[in-house]
Amino acid sequence: MRRLTPVIALAALAGCAHQAPQAAPPDPQAQKALAVKATAAKAAVARAAHANELGQIPVIMYHRVIAHPATSDDQTPKQFREELERMAAEKYVPITAAEYVSGKIGVPAGTHPVVLTFDDSSPSQVTLDATGNPEKDTAVGILLDVARAHPGFRPVATFYVTRDMFGKFTPEEQTQVLTWLHDNGFDLGNHTRDHIDLRKQDRKAVVEQLTAGNHLITGHGLAAPSTLALPYGNLPATKSWARSGDGYKFSGVFLAGYDPAESPFGTRFNALEIPRIRSGPKTGECKQFCSAAWLDWLNKHAGQRFTSDGDPTTVAFPKFDRAFLAKTWATKALPY
Numbered sequence: 001m002r003r004l005t006p007v008i009a010l011a012a013l014a015g016c017a018h019q020a021p022q023a024a025p026p027d028p029q030a031q032k033a034l035a036v037k038a039t040a041a042k043a044a045v046a047r048a049a050h051a052n053e054l055g056q057i058p059v060i061m062y063h064r065v066i067a068h069p070a071t072s073d074d075q076t077p078k079q080f081r082e083e084l085e086r087m088a089a090e091k092y093v094p095i096t097a098a099e100y101v102s103g104k105i106g107v108p109a110g111t112h113p114v115v116l117t118f119d120d121s122s123p124s125q126v127t128l129d130a131t132g133n134p135e136k137d138t139a140v141g142i143l144l145d146v147a148r149a150h151p152g153f154r155p156v157a158t159f160y161v162t163r164d165m166f167g168k169f170t171p172e173e174q175t176q177v178l179t180w181l182h183d184n185g186f187d188l189g190n191h192t193r194d195h196i197d198l199r200k201q202d203r204k205a206v207v208e209q210l211t212a213g214n215h216l217i218t219g220h221g222l223a224a225p226s227t228l229a230l231p232y233g234n235l236p237a238t239k240s241w242a243r244s245g246d247g248y249k250f251s252g253v254f255l256a257g258y259d260p261a262e263s264p265f266g267t268r269f270n271a272l273e274i275p276r277i278r279s280g281p282k283t284g285e286c287k288q289f290c291s292a293a294w295l296d297w298l299n300k301h302a303g304q305r306f307t308s309d310g311d312p313t314t315v316a317f318p319k320f321d322r323a324f325l326a327k328t329w330a331t332k333a334l335p336y
């Protein structure tokens with residue numbers, strides 16, 4: 001018979017028949033064995049999923065989605081839809097820029113996170129009709145439609161806004177569109193108030209632009225953004241001015257080219273210079289360094305792409321890559 005624990009024994013002696021039974025105190029040996037077993041089970045899941053949470057993540061940069069593109073940055077609704085459908089078919093799941101920089105990557109096992117970013121807050125990205133629903137040929141309308149057809153493809157994205165504010169001029173209309181985006185899981189980021197090239201500005205002007213850029217969002221009762229996308233991809237003369245100053249502090253600063261981004265858990269992650277990939281077909285100036293080319297490359301080099309183990313509490317990766325794990329994430333490491 002099992003020996004009575006002191007608490008239960010005392011209760012029995014005192015004749016406390018009505019007292020709720022106490023759980024036996026944890027046996028450290030058994031606890032340890034259980035933890036080892038749980039870790040082994042998690043590692044098996046990670047191995048089966050070919051998880052590599054130290055791999056690269058494409059952060060795609062979009063501008064306008066319009067029927068008649070005027071520059072190579074613009075896409076037609078058809079091009080945009082086809083790119084989203086391609087990513088859904090290739091097991092990409094969108095996450096926001098805020099989630100990416102903070103390492104909150106909760107996508108299913110075997111899938112790959114992708115960050116969809118939209119610059120310059122044009123009405124082609126989101127326009128709401130009179131009842132508050134997005135127009136169907138806007139980027140948001142198309143993204144929601146693709147997500148409906150591909151369960152698991154999360155309809156989330158990050159919008160880097162300027163004073164152009166989706167073509168809305170009154171504070172009330174701006175509040176409506178920003179609040180709608182926030183309430184529907186979209187992320188808002190800073191792109192400076194006036195879309196200026198920060199490389200040419202002194203510190204005072206940089207601080208003023210970034211503080212005012214934050215105010216474009218916080219002025220409507222929303223939280224300050226956690227990320228910045230640099231206009232033209234240009235950092236200020238002193239890079240750290242972009243990261244924090246009176247009135248702003250960013251967890252991530254995004255450039256405008258040309259590679260897939262590093263895992264936020266890796267030693268190569270640099271929060272101050274996160275690359276983005278321009279969306280575009282594999283032709284002309286986009287032959288090598290736009291989205292179609294990079295998505296092909298990531299398919300071909302699957303071992304270098306971020307693949308999730310489905311568990312947001314761990315950072316899973318093949319043991320061989322351990323040297324690339326940033327020290328700050330060591331407690332979550334799940335090498336296999």
Ligand SMILES: [Zn+2]
Binds near residue numbers: 195
């Ligand atoms: Zn821009």
